[in-house]
Amino acid sequence: MPSSSVSIALRWLEHGQGLPLPARQTAGAAGMDLVAALAPGADMVLPPGGRGVVPCGFAMALPIGFEAQVRPRSGLAVKFGVTVLNAPGTIDADYRGEVMVPLINLGAEDFVVQRGDRIAQMVIAAVQPAEFRLEETLDETERGDKGFGSTGHRRG
Template structure:
């Protein structure tokens, strides 16, 4: 188990910290820490605060992902998804939302706007070489393995 430390930012004592909404949920729901209603017109994006900062061990990253209910019912999703929060970031966690729906969407204080999943990050060493080992696929790219 990896310890993740959360710091509630001033003025957000009324909001829950990220939490799982069911026993086997993979993600922790994030709540909007907006000071008043924020309306996103169709095609508009907005950076929604969550009211907390956190500290993770260097073996982890946090991924911000859309909530399926908001996407299905309203066309509201996360840009840059999944968004990555690095282990050395100590600022407020924010969610970049976009309204891809056909109607304006209003975000209220405390509304669940996204989910956060934690993943381990392998340590990788980059090595430059003159040649790469061959594979059957080779350099075949987009659409190479079928339609």
């Protein structure tokens, strides 16, 4: 169990005023729900195959060493075929603009997004800085260069 939480500064934008803060729905949840900050009555209709960027109405300042991952909500994906277009999307620690979620409707019917709808989830994650070093050879492993299903799958 983590010993402490990460403190993140958040600033509401005018069109986000009155909406709930990003929040976990249960004590064990990893993701915090993001809600649509559309104007009241200004619904966004995503037709089958349609895409749209949904504003969340806030900007934030992640601490250096962290990122926010924007991920689909499983209920929207299973029930309606709606998912985050670039899942998982990354919000970098140096970004100070509005948090926005690109959605795509992979379902067979129009999907309507309204103000306050829970549209995605956001997970805060530590980022490990990395640097590449050039080598002529790499160490050997049992798997080697086998990929794309080489470790098996449940159907034959």
